[in-house]
Amino acid sequence: MTLLLGPPSSGKSTLMRALTGKLDKNLKVFGNITYCGHKFSEFYPERTSAYVSQYDLHNAEMTVRETLDFSRWCLGIGSRYDMLTEISRRERNAGIKPDPEIDAFMKATAMQGQETNIITDLILKVLGLDICADTIVGDEMIRGISGGQMKRVTTGEMLTGPARALLMDEISTGLDSSSTFHIVKFIRHLVHIMNETVMISLLQPPPETYNLFDDIVLLSEGYIVYHGPRENILEFFEASGFRCPQRKAVADFLQEVTSKKDQQQYWFLDKEPYCYVSVPEFAERFKSFYIGQQMMKEQHIPFEKSKIHPAALTTMKNALSNWESLKAVLCREKLLMKRNSFLYIFKVTQLIILAFLSMTVFLRTKMPHGQFSDGTKFLGALTFNLITVMFNGLSELNLTVKKLPVFYKHRDFLFFPPWTFGVANILIKVPVSLVEATVWVVITYYVMGFAPAAGRY
Known part of the structure; x- marks a missing residue:
């Protein structure tokens, strides 16, 4: 699970839209984006990955449950039915008798075409929307749910689908720190148990939410300043002469250390005079940092397409006929x-x-x-x-x-x-x-x- 950090106008939304194939067709794009070694032309990134926008667009007259049910109905169940069939076959061959409750839950999640589903109830419970499940969404003219609850509906709308790569843009807007923490904690369990890929863009995550992430991508002025494990990012900036004070949240420090007006306060080398380090210089230093060198080595190794599971990428344009x-x-x-x-x-x-x-x-x-x-x-x-x-x-x-x-x-x-x-x-x-x-x-x-x-x- 990756946290995408960066000051406003640094290019976070553009990066996420590029990764999901939603950039304007008139833009000139250099290079290729691949999923498991496959280019966009070989599958449908719109259904393989899910982009959760920072804008809340919903039908005002529909309730929260109806909105999530419609999304689940249209997005389909993906490979859940095939996966359940394969698991059942292996259990029979191994003589394993599954737990009745777990077996019933998995069968319920693999049902397609139902008006309501256990997946919807699960998402409503996790996102704290069960208290307003039967309330209309509303808009500027119709009174409905609050702004924070609407932001959760936007997130839950994409979680109901079978996409294995989730890219979430500013999902904490309008939410308190506790709600943000519980949502990110649920997504963390989803990533580590189901082996999914998630990138979440947050503007000012609290420390407890920041510590839930595995990797950090620090973006500034269109440059990747750092991309690697969360535990090593402070080590990278200390190697450049900048240290995060104990009183300061790490996420706030990371967004300010690349700013020209805020950078000097974090300089800790008293023996050397302070000199402004620009964003391109940070990007070049990361390439010589051992985390950056390790990542470059991994990127130069081509991905073996034979290792990919058929259900990893979606080749059908629509889930329904x-x-x-x-x-x-x-x-x-x-x-x-x-x-x-x-x-x-x-x-x-x-x-x-x-x-x-x-x-x-x-x-x-x-x-x-x-x-x-x-x-x-x-x-x-x-x-x-x-x-x-x-x-x-x-x-x-x-x-x-x-x-x-x-x-x-x-x-x-x-x-x-x-x-x-x-x-x-x-x-x-x-x-x-x-x-x-x-x-x-x-x-x-x-x-x-x-x-x-x-x-x-």
Whole structure:
């Protein structure tokens, strides 16, 4: 488990987005990023790794449990079912009788397509979200969970999936030190028991949280100042003449020692005059440091692809089939429509009131033949009908625009194919629009004096 440290604007988010293949396609990138010796073109990094953004993007009308359930449904179970089958086969061959509770837990985690799952309950309990599991997420306009709880939902949304590499960007924003400690402690157990890879970016981690990490990556001005075991980082800076005072938290010292305005206070060589050490100089000194030399030797040894397990990298673009993805998105859109039911009831009520008002304005029972002046009145009535029905559906535009950031997030993380979002909205929203138009026409058509023939109607 690696801690990514660095002052603001040092490039932490850019590094994490590069590692998960989410950089802008127009950027010029040099070099290659490989997972177990495989380039991005050989698998899907969006599903092999999970990038937890520092921005909280969720559907405000959904509860915390529903948000995590939808994420788990779309991300799938990965290799859990195959792993359970292999374990069961080896247990039978060895004559081992598994513990009933552990066996039931593993079978429950390998179930796909269920509306709710034990994985969701586990994540809710660990992240402290069980107290608000049935509370809507909310946003600026709808009262919901707190900012700290929303940050945990953002983290839990990616933990429900099968990704084996987690890259978390500023997950402590809005959280107290105790909550941050418990979340990082859970992730530490996940790393050491399940043999996963995690990089977490924290701005000012408290000492107890800092001590949970195995490795440290210190980033400053786009340079890797240090990348190695946590126990050796202070030794590296002492070799350069800088020592962390006992009163100072190590994480704060690491972020200030590369700063030009804060560096001098940590100089401890009284026999030598202080001289500012720039970030590029620190990066060069790390290459000659024994930890840096050891890392360079390891990087020059090519990775043997034959050693990789087939389940380590995800080669399927989506976890669900096209029909299952459409079904999942349809269920979500149906739920969102149900939560916004007041809006649709209000729209129909508004149409009925406007229909009665328009009938008093265009009250006509018949159109005399040969009077072209009456045609202007009916043309005005038709225009008014069209404008009223069109503007009555304008509220749908606001709802759709509001959901777009969440859609872009799910599309980039390969939750579902993008076309399913469009098809699901067509299947659900078009019938609603037809009902609204039918209500208007049934009330106003004959009262306004349009042609009574069924064909014209």
